Amino acid sequence: MPLVTTTEMFKKVYGKCAVGAFNVNNMEIIQGIVDAAKEENAPLILQVSAGARKYAKHIYLMKLVEAAVADTGLPIALHLDHGEDFEICKACVDGGFTSVMIDGSKLPFAENIALTKKVVEYAHAKGVVVEAELGRLAGVEDAINVSAKDSSYTDPQQAAEFVHQTGCDSLAVAIGTSHGAYKFKGEPKLDFPRLQEITALLPGFPLVLHGASTVLPEFVAKCNEYGGELKGAQGVPEELLHKAGTMGVCKINIDTDLRLAMTASVREHLAVNPADFDPRQYLKPAREAIKNMVKHKIKDVLNCSNQL
Numbered sequence: 001m002p003l004v005t006t007t008e009m010f011k012k013v014y015g016k017c018a019v020g021a022f023n024v025n026n027m028e029i030i031q032g033i034v035d036a037a038k039e040e041n042a043p044l045i046l047q048v049s050a051g052a053r054k055y056a057k058h059i060y061l062m063k064l065v066e067a068a069v070a071d072t073g074l075p076i077a078l079h080l081d082h083g084e085d086f087e088i089c090k091a092c093v094d095g096g097f098t099s100v101m102i103d104g105s106k107l108p109f110a111e112n113i114a115l116t117k118k119v120v121e122y123a124h125a126k127g128v129v130v131e132a133e134l135g136r137l138a139g140v141e142d143a144i145n146v147s148a149k150d151s152s153y154t155d156p157q158q159a160a161e162f163v164h165q166t167g168c169d170s171l172a173v174a175i176g177t178s179h180g181a182y183k184f185k186g187e188p189k190l191d192f193p194r195l196q197e198i199t200a201l202l203p204g205f206p207l208v209l210h211g212a213s214t215v216l217p218e219f220v221a222k223c224n225e226y227g228g229e230l231k232g233a234q235g236v237p238e239e240l241l242h243k244a245g246t247m248g249v250c251k252i253n254i255d256t257d258l259r260l261a262m263t264a265s266v267r268e269h270l271a272v273n274p275a276d277f278d279p280r281q282y283l284k285p286a287r288e289a290i291k292n293m294v295k296h297k298i299k300d301v302l303n304c305s306n307q308l
């Protein structure tokens with residue numbers, strides 16, 4: 001089984017649930033994630049950021065992901081996360097990725113369209129699919145006023161126009177999520193009426209939610225218990241993610257929860273076993289922590305077990 005694109009996965013899950021897209025940076029992270037997906041018989045997207053490519057190198061990540069496919073037999077999509085220009089998208093298309101994101105969300109509307117279109121033309125000619133982004137995932141504060149929200153959240157009419165003009169295969173939307181471990185100051189909220197409007201204007205079209213980690217309290221607590229300093233960390237509640245998965249969101253991006261699971265495990269292990277110095281002693285439980293967390297996401301939050 002070669003790497004696959006997301007086209008068939010998204011068709012299969014549309015309106016029912018979302019596929020988990022997990023950021024990968026090294027072998028233990030990849031192994032923890034794919035072992036979980038294998039046990040859940042779930043579709044899977046592994047994504048690589050520009051930072052991950054720089055840290056681990058394209059070829060190492062590529063070979064590790066190919067090894068994961070050979071080892072598990074799972075249909076896995078390999079995706080570039082937040083490609084910021086044509087060149088990095090081209091490098092990933094040419095380098096064996098099956099999906100790329102061109103993130104022109106910081107550009108004016110017309111420039112975002114032009115850049116996305118250019119990437120779509122190049123990628124589609126090589127059988128690679130393209131995720132684009134419209135709207136800004138700024139940190140959302142409780143007191144955000146309506147006009148600030150209107151200028152940063154995805155405008156439904158613009159979303160429809162953007163998709164028709166660019167020919168992109170999926171679209172990341174801004175409805176209240178943000179990247180990292182500090183997503184909300186007050187009560188976590190997503191703009192579901194806005195999501196509903198976008199879905200109504202783009203029926204059957206796959207939407208993507210970035211910044212969708214839950215920032216699981218058990219990992220935050222464990223980090224803090226063993227010397228960490230994560231004060232006020234808060235993510236997207238699981239039931240909101242589950243709901244988004246029934247409203248046209250087909251891909252849910254998770255990175256922070258992987259980082260927290262791994263760091264909590266390493267901190268605990270080294271605190272409890274101060275004499276240990278073999279990396280395998282602390283990376284093995286860290287890999288296991290990632291696997292258990294990802295299984296929980298797939299099964300209980302995204303609801304995409306057995307969707308192959």
Ligand SMILES: O=C(CO)COP(=O)(O)O
Nearest residue numbers: 180210211212213255256
């Ligand atoms: O959107 C993401 C990667 O593109 C990750 O979001 P989190 O920071 O919420 O995990």
Ligand SMILES: O=C[C@H](O)COP(=O)(O)O
Nearest residue numbers: 023049050051052179255
């Ligand atoms: O959206 C960002 C992802 O969490 C990737 O983060 P990174 O750029 O630090 O690898």
Ligand SMILES: [Zn+2]
Nearest residue numbers: 082103105133
């Ligand atoms: Zn973005």
Ligand SMILES: [Zn+2]
Nearest residue numbers: 179210211253
């Ligand atoms: Zn993102």
